[in-house]
Amino acid sequence: xxxxxxxxxxVGVQIRILGPISMISQNVPVPLAxxxxxxxxxxxALVSGRTVNTPELIAQLWGEHPPRTAPGQLQTSVxxxxxxxxxxxxxxxxxxxxxxxxxxxPAYCEIDSDIFRRNVATAKKLVRADLKExxxxxxxxxxxxxxxxxxxxxxxxxxxxxxxxxxEERVAALQxxxxxxxxxxxxEEAIVELTDxxxxxxxxxxxxxxxxxxxxxxxxxxxxxxxxRRARSTLTDELGIYPGPRLTTLxxxxxxxxxxxxxxxxxxARR
Numbered sequence: 317x318x319x320x321x322x323x324x325x326x327v328g329v330q331i332r333i334l335g336p337i338s339m340i341s342q343n344v345p346v347p348l349a350x351x352x353x354x355x356x357x358x359x360x361a362l363v364s365g366r367t368v369n370t371p372e373l374i375a376q377l378w379g380e381h382p383p384r385t386a387p388g389q390l391q392t393s394v395x396x397x398x399x400x401x402x403x404x405x406x407x408x409x410x411x412x413x414x415x416x417x418x419x420x421x422p423a424y425c426e427i428d429s430d431i432f433r434r435n436v437a438t439a440k441k442l443v444r445a446d447l448k449e450x451x452x453x454x455x456x457x458x459x460x461x462x463x464x465x466x467x468x469x470x471x472x473x474x475x476x477x478x479x480x481x482x483x484e485e486r487v488a489a490l491q492x493x494x495x496x497x498x499x500x501x502x503x504e505e506a507i508v509e510l511t512d513x514x515x516x517x518x519x520x521x522x523x524x525x526x527x528x529x530x531x532x533x534x535x536x537x538x539x540x541x542x543x544x545r546r547a548r549s550t551l552t553d554e555l556g557i558y559p560g561p562r563l564t565t566l567x568x569x570x571x572x573x574x575x576x577x578x579x580x581x582x583x584x585a586r587r
Contacts, residue, residue: 329401329410329425331361334432334482335463337470341406348400352377355472356393360411360420362478364427369417376474394418428461429482436489448496455493462486487513491522498526503534518550525562532570540570 330340337354339346348354359368359376368376374386383389398408410424420427435458442451466482467475490513497506510527517523524547531540544567548559558564568574 329406331357331420331425331427332463333358333361334428334461334466334486336468339401339406341401341404344404346400346404346406348397351471352389352393353397353400354470355475356390356418357397358467358470358472358475360418361427361429362475364420364425364430365422367414367417367419373417377472379472379474429466432458432461432489433485436485436492439492443492443496448499452493452496452500455489455496459486459489459493487517487520491520491526494526498530498533501533503530506530507534519554521547521551521560521563524559525566528563528566528570537570537573541567544570 328341329346332338332340337348337358339348339357348357355377356373359373370387370390374382374390377390378386394411394413397411401408401410407424409421412419412421435454439451439454439458442448442454465479466486467479470476470479494506494510497503507527507530510523510530514520514523514527524543528540528543531537531543544559544563547563551557551559559567
């Protein structure tokens with residue numbers, strides 16, 4: 317809340333972690349210098365609105381063996397972030413000090429990962445309400461927030477673990493978006509993208525399932541079955557396992573030309 321009149325202040329800072337880390341205020345980049353400031357900002361952005369206590373923050377920045385000067389270096393980094401905010405006229409209160417550590421004040425900033433997650437969650441509700449086109453638009457907006465790999469400019473191994481989790485969320489949203497495109501008859505676009513995605517993620521069964529379905533529904537039954545054989549070969553060679561029920565059921569549906577089974581995107585209603 318605004319300290320003077322009790323009204324919520326206007327959000328003035330955008331923090332971007334779905335790609336290279338950056339802060340922007342009124343379309344002006346906030347000048348952050350050095351890895352330490354970027355790491356502090358990122359660690360706080362990953363849990364926006366929640367305090368990260370000082371020991372936890374130090375562990376994320378330096379790992380298991382921080383220097384004795386770590387608390388002082390952390391304090392200096394926060395001060396430098398606030399100074400950078402002030403240099404472009406942004407509120408220094410964006411980064412709050414609490415009794416146990418630091419946090420970002422959501423009244424002053426918005427974070428792209430938060431917007432992404434809200435859009436994905438709303439899209440799932442729209443799917444359940446059978447508003448698939450609206451859900452597809454929202455998923456496209458969510459995925460458009462990504463400007464590259466999450467936390468792309470961060471060298472901290474602890475934070476890169478968090479980046480991998482964000483990437484899992486991105487791929488899940490991609491799968492849901494492609495599933496909706498198939499449901500809405502946009503087969504060719506889905507086929508092109510799925511072919512590329514399987515190269516990047518060759519062990520994801522749902523990508524194979526979507527590609528099999530899109531190929532079959534576009535009149536390419538032989539190609540759809542070839543994808544199943546490719547999935548089976550990859551999974552057995554790499555993991556020593558046979559394709560799961562989703563893929564095997566879809567293969568049988570294609571062989572039987574089961575229209576009811578092939579008209580529904582696997583797993584879409586459960587998301």
